[in-house]
Amino acid sequence: MSALLGRLGGWCARHGRLVLALWVLAAGLLTAVTMIYGSPVSNNVAIPGTDAQRAHELMREGFGPGYDAGGTVQLVLYTEEGTLLSDGREKAVGDALARIREVPHVVEAQTPYRLGGMASNQRIGMITVRLQGQDGVKLGETAQALVAAAAPATEAGIEVVPAGSGSPADKEIKTGTSEIIGVAVALLVLLFAFGTLVAALIPVFTALISLGVGLGVIGLLGHVVDVPKSASIMATMIGLGVGIDYALFLLSRHRRMLADGVPVHDSVRRTVASSGGAVLFAGGTVVIALSALTLAGFPLLRTLGWITGISVVCAVLTSITLVPALLGLLGHRVNALRLPLVGRVAGRHGPATGWAALGNWVAGRPWRVLTVTVVALAALAAPAAALKLGPLDQGYSDRGTSERRAYELVSVGFGPGANGPLIVVAELDQKIADTTPADPVVQDLTRRLQRTDGVAHVSPHKVNENGRSVLVQVISEYAPSDPRALDVVSRVRAIRVPGAHVHVGGEVAGLADAGDRIMGRTPLVVAVVVLLSALLLLLAFRAPLVAIKAALMNLVSLGTAFGALAVVFSMGVGSRLVGMDPPYSPDGSFVQTLFFSVPIDTYVPLMLFAVLFGLSMDYEVFLLTSVRQAYTRTGDNRAAVAEGLGSTGRVITSAALIMVAVFTAFVAYPDPLVKVFGVGLAVAIAVDATIIRGFLVPATMVLLGRLNWWIPRWLDRILPNISIEGHDEEPAGAVPEKELSATGRR
Template sequence: MSGLLGRLGGWCARHGWIVLTLWVLAAGLLTAGTLVWGRPVNNDVSIPGTDAQRAHELMREGFGPGYDPGGTVQLVLYTANGTLIDKSRKQAVEQSMDALRRTPHVAEVETPYRVGGMSSSMRIGMITVRLKGQDTTKLAQTSEQLVTAAAPAVRAGVEVVPSDSSTPADKQIKTGASEIAGVVFALLVLLFAFGTLVAALVPIFTALISIGVGLGLIAVLGHVVDVPSTASILATMIGLGVGIDYALFLLSRHRTLLAEGVPVQEAVRRTAASSGGAVLFAGGTVVIALSALMFTGFPLLRTLGWITGVSVVCAVLTSITLVPALLGLLGRRIDALRLPLAGRLARRDGPATGWAKLGAWVARRPWRVLAVTVVVLVALAAPAVTIKLGPLDNGYGDKGTPARRAYELIEAGFGLGANGGLVVVAELDRKIAGSTPPDPVVQVLRQRVEHTDGVAFVAPPEVNENGRSVLIQAVPDYAPSDPRALDVVKRVRAIEVPGARVHVGGQVAGLADAGDRIMGRTPLVVGIVVLLSALLLLLAFRAPLVAIKAAVMNLVSLGAAFGALAVVFSQGLGSRLVGMDPPPSAEGSHLATLFFSVPIDTYVPLMLFAVLFGLSMDYEVFLLTSVRQAYARSGDNRSAVAEGLGSTGRVITSAALIMVAVFTAFIAYPDPLVKVFGVGLAVAVAVDATLIRGFLVPATMVLLDRLNWWIPRRLDRILPNLSIEGHEEDGGPAEAEPEPVGAGRHARA
C-alpha cells in the first residue's frame, strides 16, 4: 500500500496545477450550488417500532389537519400592560387570527380565548396554528411568516413569539465566528511549529478546501436524504481539526526529508508513502467509528454518523492528493517567509528534544510512570458516574432567542409541563361515536389519565373520524428536561383500560424512547467500534497486543472526557463558564444561577464515543508508526520507544493544540448541544495527547518489550501485508528488520 500511495503522491507532485485546479473547482462549484439550491435539513426523530412513533402515526389518522407535531406552531402572546381580554387588544388578536387563516399552508387556527388557551392572569395566551402541506424542513421560515401575519397584535402592544415542538438540538446552527477563531489559533500554532508562513498556510488551505467540499456534499445529500441540522456543524468541527492535523503530519515529514538533502519530488513520494499511509489508516478508524452508529436503531443518529464521516473522507483525500500537489508546486519555497522568533520541528536525527528526553525518562522507570498515570486518569474519569442524561429542552437555550423567550412565557403562564405536553392516543377494539356524553371507554380513559400521578391538566378527548381511536392531550407537572417527566410517561403508558390500547407520544415520550433504544444498542455499537478499530490496527502493524492495547488506551481517554462533561454540565461547576444560562425554574436562587446542572441528551455520549475513539486512534497510529520504524532500525525496544516519542512528540502536541483550539472555539456557540461536544472533544484530545501518548503508552510499550510485536505464526500467514510505514521508500541501504516474536518467515510490519 505504501508503494501505491508513494506513486500517487509523486504523480500529484508532478501535476500539481491539475490537482490544485480540480480541488478548487470542486470546492467552488459545490459551495455555489449550496448558495443557489440551499442546504435543506430535516431533524426527523422518528424511531420505527417505538410506542411514541405509533402514537404519532395514529395522530395523523383522522384527527383533523395539523396533528403532526412537526406541523404545529404556537404563537405565544404576552402583554405587559393590561390584559389580552381588553377590547382593543382582543380585536387586534382576532384580526391577527384572520390574517393567519389566509397564510399559505395554514389549515386551522385555534383562538387563545378558549379553555386552556389563556393564563390565569389573562396576560399570556397561545394561538395554536395547525399546518398542512408545508415543507417540514422549513418550519423556521414558516414561523417567521406567521409572526408577520400577526402584525395587528404587535401594533396593539402584544408581544408575539413563535414556539414549535423542536428542541435546541433541532435548531439550524449557523457557522461563523467560531470557525474563524479556530483557524486563526491553528495558524499561530503552525507558525510556531514550522517557523515559516508558507509552510503554516499549507495545512490551513488544505483544510479549508476539504471543508468546502465536505459541506457542499452534505448540502447536496440534503436534497435526497434527511440531513440533521447539526450535521454541518459537526462536520466542520471534526473536518477542520483532522484536515489540519493530517496535513501537518505530512508536511513535517516532508520538511524533515528536505533537511536531509532529499530532492523535492523524491521527498514528496516518500512522504506520501510513509505518512500518507498513516493518514489513511487514521482516517479509516474515524470513519469506522462513525459508521458504527448505523447500528444504534436511531435514524437521526445513524444519519448524523455517516454524514459527519463525509468530512473525514474529504480530509483524507485532500491530504494524500492536494498536499503532495502543493509540496511539489512550492518545492524549496516551502520554507519561504521565515519568522525569526518561531521554532521549527525537530529533525529525526537531530539533537535530543524535550519529548525524546521525556521518552528516555519514562523508559527508565516504566512501573512508576504507569502507576501514577493510571491514578491520575482514574481521578479524571471518576466523575463520569454522576453524568446526568436526559432531554435538553428550550429552557437551556440562549437567552434572547425566540425559542427561549417562548419557553419562558409558556412556563410562566401555564406551568412547567406546558412546554412538553403528552399526547395520549388509544386504539379501540370497537368503533365508537364522538358524541356527548362520551363513550364509557373514553370516560374511563380520561379519568385514568387525570388521576395519574404527575399529570396537571387533561384536555377534552377527541375521537377520530372512523371512531377507532381517541386522543387526549395531557400536561405534566414537570419540565421536559426533568427526569420526573419521563416517569409520568411510563405511568401513563401503564394505564390499562378494557377495549383500548394506550400509546403516548409527544416530545418527552419520543426522547424517552430514543434513550431506551440507544441504551439498549450501546454495548453493540461500542463492541463494533472497538473490534473493527483493533482489526484495522492489527492489519497495519501485524501486532495483536499493540492493537488491543490501543483500543484500551482510547477507552481510558474517553473516561476522562466523560468525567469532564459530568463536572461541567451534570454537576454544574462549569456551566456558567461555557456560557450557559440557567433555566427559568433556577433563576430565583443566586446559587442555582451560578451552579446549575444541564442534562445531556441520551444520544450525545454514544456520538462522542464514536468521534473520540476515532480521533484518539489518529495519534496512536502516528506514534506507533514512528516507534515501529525505530525498532526496525535498532531492534532495541526501550530506545525505540524513546526515539518514537521524541520524533513525534512535538508534531502530535502541535496537532493536538490545533484540534483543542478548534473544539474550544465552538464552545462559544449559543447552542448547548455544540457546547457539550466542544467540551468533550477538547478535553479528550488534550488528555490523549499528553497523559496517554506521553506517559501511558510509552510505559506499557517498554514493559511489554518484544511482546509488542509478537504475532502467532498462523495469524501472520493469513494476514495481508498492508504496511503503512514505507521502509522501502526511504532509499539507501535498508537495515535488517527484526522478526516479530513468534512470527514466521512471512512476518512484516
C-alpha cells in the same frame, strides 16, 4: 499499500497544477450549487418499532389538519401591562387572527380566548395555528410569517413569540465566528510549529478546501435524504480539525526529509508512502467508529454518523493528493517567509529533542510513570459516574432567543409541562362515535389519565374520523427536561383500559424511547467499534498486543472526556463558564443560578464515543508508526520508544493544540449541544495527546518490551501484508520486517 500511495503522491507532485485546479474547482462548484439550490435539513426523529412512533402514526390519520405532516405552530401572547381582555387588545388580537388565517397553508387559527387558551393571570395567551400541506422542514419560516401577520397585536403592545417544539438541537445552526477563531488559532500554532508562513498556510488551505467539498456534498445530500440540522456543524468541527492535522503530519515528515537533503519529488513520494498510509488508517478508524452508529437503532444518530464521516473522507483525500501537489509546486519555497527563532527543522540525525529526552526519562522509570499516570487518569475519569442524561428542552436555549422566551412565558402561564405535552392515542377494539356524553371507553381512559400521578391537565378528547382511535393531550406537571417527566410517560403507558390500547407520543415520549433504544444498543456499538478498530491496527502493525492496548488507551481518554462533561454540565461547576444560562426557576434561588446542571441528551455520549475513539486513534497510529520504524531499524525497544516519542511529540502536540483550539472555539456557540461536544472533544484530545501519548503509552511499551511486536506464526501467515509504515527510509543493511520472528526478535 505504501508503494501505491508513494506512486500516487509522486504523480500528484509532478502534476501539481492539475490537482490543485481540480480540488479548487470542486470546492467552488459544490459551494455555488448549495448556495443556489440550498441545503435542506431535517431532524427526522422517527424511531421505527417504538410506542411513540406508533402514536405519531395514528395521530397523522384522520384527526384533521395540524396532526398530519403539515404541523402546528403555537404563538405565545404576552402583555406586560393590563390584560389580554381589555377592549383594545382583544380587538387587536382578533385582527391578528384574521391576518394569520390568510397565511398560506393555515387551515385553522384558534383564538386565545378559548377554554384553556389563556393563563389564569390573563396576561399570557396562546394562539394555536394548524397547517396543511406545509413542508415540515419550513416550519421555522412559516412561524416567522405568522409573527409578521400578527402585526396588529404587536402594534397594540402585545408581545408575540413563536413557541419552538423539540430541543435546542432542532434549530438550524449557522456557522461563522467559531470557525474563524479556530482557523486563526490553528494558523498561529502552525506558525510556531513550522516557523514559516508558507508552510503554515498549507494545512489551513487544504483543510478549507476539504471542508468546502465536504459541506457541499452534505448540502446536496439534503435533497435526497434527511440530513440532521446539526450535521453541518459536526462535519465542520471534525473536518476542520482532522483536515489540518493530517496535512500537518505529512508536511512535518516532508520538511524533515528536505532537511536531510532528499530531493523534493523523492521526498514527497516517500512522505506519502509512509505518513500517507498512517493518515489513511487514522481516517479509516474515524470512519469505522462513525459508521458503527448505524447499529444504534436511532435513524437520526445513524445519519449524523455517516454524514459526519464524509468530512473525514474528504480530509483524507485532500491530504494524500492536494498536499503532495502543493509540496511539488512549492519545492524548497515551502520554507519561505521564515519567522525568526521558531520552527527550526532538524533532520533524522539532528540533536535530540525535549520529547526524546522525555521518552528516555519515561523509559528509565516505567513502573513509577505508569502508576502515577493511572491514578491521575482515574481521578479525571471518576466524575463520569455522575453524568446526568436526559432530554434537553428549550429552557436551556440561549437567553434572548424566541425559543427561550416562549418557553418561559408558557411555563409561567400554563405550567412547565405545557412545553412538552404528551399525545395519548388509544387504538379501539370497536368503532365508536364522537358523542356527548363520550363513549364509556373514552370516559374510562380520561378518568384514568386524570388520576395518574404527575398529570396536571387532560385536554378534551378527539375521535378519529373512522371511529377506531381517540386522541387526548396530557400536560405533565414537569418540564420536558425534568427526569420525572419520563416517569409520567411510563405511568401513562401502564394504563390499561378494556377495549383500548394506549400509545404515548410527543417530544418527551419520543426522547424516552430514543434513550431506551440507544442504551440497549450501546454495548453492541462499543464492541463493534473497539473490535474493528483493533482489527485495523492489527492489519497495520501486525502486532496483536499493540492493537488491543491501543483500543484500551482510547477508552481511557473517553473516560476523562465524560468526567469533564459531568463536572461542567451534570454538576454545573462550569456551566456558566461555557456560556450557559440558568433555566427558568420559580424560586430563582442564588445557588441554582450560580451552579446549575444541564442534562445531556441520551444519544450524545454514544456520538462522542464514536468521534473520540476515532480521533484518539489518529495519534496512536502516528506514534506507533514512528516507534515501529525505529524498532525495525535498531531492534532496541527502549530506544525505539524514546526515538518515536521524540520524532512525533512536537508534531502530535501541535496537532492536538489545533484540535483543542478548534473544538474550544465552538464552545462559544449558543447551542447547548455544540457546547457539550466542544467541551468533551477538547478535553479528551488534550488529555490524549499529553498524559496518554506522552506517559502512559511509552511506559506500557517499555514494560512490554519485544512483546509489543509479537505475533503468533499462524496469524502472521494469514494476515495480508498491508503494513503502513513504509521502508524506503531505512538505511542500507536494515533488516526487513518479515525477518522479525514470531517472538518479536530478529
